[in-house]
Amino acid sequence: MQLSRTLGRSRRRRALAGIAAVTTLGAAALAGCSSSGSGGSSGSGGNADSGTLKIITWVNPPAVSALTAINKEFEAKYPKIHVQLQTAVNVATGYANLLQTSVNSSSADIVTTVDQLQPLPLNPTRKSETPTQFWSTNNVFADLSTQPWAKNLNDTAVKAETYNGKLVGLLSGVYQELVFYNKADFTKYGVTPPKTWDEFITLMNTLKSKGVSSPLWLGLGSGASVYVTRFIAEPFMNSLWAPKASGETLAQALEKGDLKWNSPEMIQVLQREQQLAKYLEPSYTGAAWQDMPNAFAQDKAPMLLDGSWDLTSVQKANPTMQVGSFALPGSNDPAANQPVANQDLTFEVLNKAPDKALAMKWMAFFTSPAIYKQYVNMTGISPIMKSGGPYSSFSSKVLGPLFGQGFNPGDVLPALSADQGYWDTATQWPLLQESVMAGSKTPQQAVAMYQSDWKTG
Amino acid sequence: MARRSGKPSNVRLLSRPSRLVMWGGVAIGLAFFLLFGIAPAVANIAISLTDYSGLAGASTSFTGLDNYTTLFTTQWPGFVASLGDTLYFVVGVTVVQNAVALALAHRLQGTGRTATLLRILAFLPIVLGVTVVGIVWLLMFDPQSGPVQAILGHAGIHSAFFGSDTWAMPLTILAQVWQNLGFTMVVFIGGLKAIPPEIFEAAAIDGVTGWQRFRRLTWPLMAAVVTVNVTFAVIGSLTTYNLIYILTDGQFGTNTLGILAFNTAFGNTADLGLGASMSVILLLLAILVALPLVAFLQHRERRLLA
Numbered sequence A: 001m002q003l004s005r006t007l008g009r010s011r012r013r014r015a016l017a018g019i020a021a022v023t024t025l026g027a028a029a030l031a032g033c034s035s036s037g038s039g040g041s042s043g044s045g046g047n048a049d050s051g052t053l054k055i056i057t058w059v060n061p062p063a064v065s066a067l068t069a070i071n072k073e074f075e076a077k078y079p080k081i082h083v084q085l086q087t088a089v090n091v092a093t094g095y096a097n098l099l100q101t102s103v104n105s106s107s108a109d110i111v112t113t114v115d116q117l118q119p120l121p122l123n124p125t126r127k128s129e130t131p132t133q134f135w136s137t138n139n140v141f142a143d144l145s146t147q148p149w150a151k152n153l154n155d156t157a158v159k160a161e162t163y164n165g166k167l168v169g170l171l172s173g174v175y176q177e178l179v180f181y182n183k184a185d186f187t188k189y190g191v192t193p194p195k196t197w198d199e200f201i202t203l204m205n206t207l208k209s210k211g212v213s214s215p216l217w218l219g220l221g222s223g224a225s226v227y228v229t230r231f232i233a234e235p236f237m238n239s240l241w242a243p244k245a246s247g248e249t250l251a252q253a254l255e256k257g258d259l260k261w262n263s264p265e266m267i268q269v270l271q272r273e274q275q276l277a278k279y280l281e282p283s284y285t286g287a288a289w290q291d292m293p294n295a296f297a298q299d300k301a302p303m304l305l306d307g308s309w310d311l312t313s314v315q316k317a318n319p320t321m322q323v324g325s326f327a328l329p330g331s332n333d334p335a336a337n338q339p340v341a342n343q344d345l346t347f348e349v350l351n352k353a354p355d356k357a358l359a360m361k362w363m364a365f366f367t368s369p370a371i372y373k374q375y376v377n378m379t380g381i382s383p384i385m386k387s388g389g390p391y392s393s394f395s396s397k398v399l400g401p402l403f404g405q406g407f408n409p410g411d412v413l414p415a416l417s418a419d420q421g422y423w424d425t426a427t428q429w430p431l432l433q434e435s436v437m438a439g440s441k442t443p444q445q446a447v448a449m450y451q452s453d454w455k456t457g
Numbered sequence B: 001m002a003r004r005s006g007k008p009s010n011v012r013l014l015s016r017p018s019r020l021v022m023w024g025g026v027a028i029g030l031a032f033f034l035l036f037g038i039a040p041a042v043a044n045i046a047i048s049l050t051d052y053s054g055l056a057g058a059s060t061s062f063t064g065l066d067n068y069t070t071l072f073t074t075q076w077p078g079f080v081a082s083l084g085d086t087l088y089f090v091v092g093v094t095v096v097q098n099a100v101a102l103a104l105a106h107r108l109q110g111t112g113r114t115a116t117l118l119r120i121l122a123f124l125p126i127v128l129g130v131t132v133v134g135i136v137w138l139l140m141f142d143p144q145s146g147p148v149q150a151i152l153g154h155a156g157i158h159s160a161f162f163g164s165d166t167w168a169m170p171l172t173i174l175a176q177v178w179q180n181l182g183f184t185m186v187v188f189i190g191g192l193k194a195i196p197p198e199i200f201e202a203a204a205i206d207g208v209t210g211w212q213r214f215r216r217l218t219w220p221l222m223a224a225v226v227t228v229n230v231t232f233a234v235i236g237s238l239t240t241y242n243l244i245y246i247l248t249d250g251q252f253g254t255n256t257l258g259i260l261a262f263n264t265a266f267g268n269t270a271d272l273g274l275g276a277s278m279s280v281i282l283l284l285l286a287i288l289v290a291l292p293l294v295a296f297l298q299h300r301e302r303r304l305l306a
Helices: A002-042 A061-077 A090-105 A131-137 A148-152 A155-161 A183-189 A197-209 A226-244 A250-256 A264-277 A289-297 A308-317 A356-366 A369-379 A394-402 A428-438 A443-453 B016-047 B066-071 B077-107 B113-128 B130-140 B147-154 B168-193 B197-205 B210-221 B223-238 B242-247 B257-266 B272-305
Strands: A051-058 A081-088 A110-113 A174-182 A303-307 A323-326 A340-343 A346-349
Touching: A051 A061, A051 A090, A051 A356, A061 A081, A061 A308, A061 A356, A061 A369, A081 A090, A081 A356, A090 A110, A090 A131, A090 B257, A110 A356, A148 A356, A174 A183, A174 A226, A174 A308, A174 A394, A183 A323, A226 A250, A226 A264, A226 A303, A226 A340, A226 A428, A264 A428, A264 A443, A289 A303, A289 A308, A303 A308, A308 A323, A308 A369, A308 A394, A323 A394, A346 A356, A356 A369, A428 A443, B016 B272, B066 B272, B077 B113, B077 B168, B077 B223, B077 B257, B077 B272, B113 B130, B113 B168, B130 B168, B130 B242, B168 B223, B168 B242, B197 B210, B210 B223, B210 B272, B223 B272, B242 B257, B257 B272
Parallel strands: A051 A081, A051 A110
Antiparallel strands: A110 A346, A174 A303, A174 A323, A174 A340
């Protein structure tokens, strides 16, 4: 009896202990969720002498390598500070999710974006702005204009990131998007860089006649449809259509309704895209964008349609390769053919960052002349500081006089936002052009779809 | 009364502490399910009636059925197209997955070493997980350096595979099938093993072999297992978005409702309200398809076994 009672008590204790353990675990899990949530949204002060600084960015090998090296130097200078660099693949998909969740939960100190703040839509609303624009105009990003290093930024960097007098981001530089060519191949085939559309087509026909099956390389696979916009549509629109927008930018003219998508010039843009597609490698829609530098370095094609950020990878894959460059010529007027000068990786400090002071310290370190020069040289980006240099990056040599030059794509392509109809959202806009390039839609059909979905400001 | 006069319930057979543990476990499980299963689903319905963006600092307004109106009018043509893609994907996956799994189960139900090894290999993709499966398929079908292109290239065939309007969807279906084949096969093997061998022995004496044996005995006796596998395949493929996200991101005719909802909610447009309305429709679609399907399959079970 005594034994039975003892066993009963023992079982009861074990049972209660079991319940307590399970309950504690559950409570701990819930507490973990809530503590990370509240911790993320509360911090805004911080200690600039020690702690962990969290930076998020997308997988862009040269930039990630440069930031990793710079972070090590930062940690060496400030041993009590640890820098955590978190990356996600694909700026338009995986990283877009990481960015949104990090901003919403204020779980990073410094975030990076590639969407431009300018030009803002004529009537900025939540749905007409991109997330980056919304955060910039709604006080989510800290004002950097009072930071000592801000006075060293050039006009492009200030204009690009200023809203209502506040500097909401630090533009790290500008990349050019254009055509790169293998100098050895051009010598071998006896051809020279073209200056006009007709010369470009003649060049590619010549290469084809000499046995080059794919004169031009491009990889849109793994979700890189945006390259159609950036590498092809924007330079063609700039050279063929922008001159028609008198007294305003093409973006403004489209937003105001002064110009329409179904104009003859836009049809010509799409016709030339269709024609250009015939000279790309046959499987360009499935070829991974990540492999573009390697494919070019391995001489799979004598020309590559790409951004200057990939030149570092080209050089790494084939250090002896001599590379030249020219703007993609959409027009037969050489002066109209300019490279795209796209504002690239921009750093923003969250107003609710867990450690804002630490973030500001890192920004000051990054913009110090020696460190910034290191970043420019490692990434091949065109600098945005008033002083500094000379720069010795591979891209500065390849681009030569084009280094840092080109038109701002924000003057050409207006905001493609959730406020627009289906085909005029950033995701669908290039997909329709891929259909045109593949021949499953005509240019006339595509411009009609763009126009029918377009809402003027 | 029944409890007093009849046998005590199984719960009553347990000691009080054991019952406490049992109900405690049930309560915790139920709480988690309500918190992380039901509550988000209800919240999702609520969000679908707003213009919620998920962006910190953005105001949210009640918009009624605006999101649904957008989807079912010409304002969002991608939605109707995605219903077609979804149908293609669901039918393709369900038919191919069950047909191949049944064939494999039939061949690999033995206890020999080879059959065991092949069963493990067939089951392996489930262990690998979606991301690895997606990357494996992307590498295999890389149009520049993948082994499949290397082989097809000898025959002069070139394709962009996952970047092709023609091949992206069939390949995505095959990737989904490959990933889930092992599970479906194991369920079929379980069903095959549950059939009493005496039935086949008797049939053999009567001279029933081969295709007739499968059609007249195996297939009817597997009816319950078919119901399970078909239902899982339909619901699983209806809600798939992660594999498609990795393989094509919804491009080239693979924009099923799952990936469209995901990209609308979390992509560049950050339109969680509209994305939520798509997922509510997806939920309704799953219910509308699953309930009649299960009813039909169960009716079929009764008919075949009658």
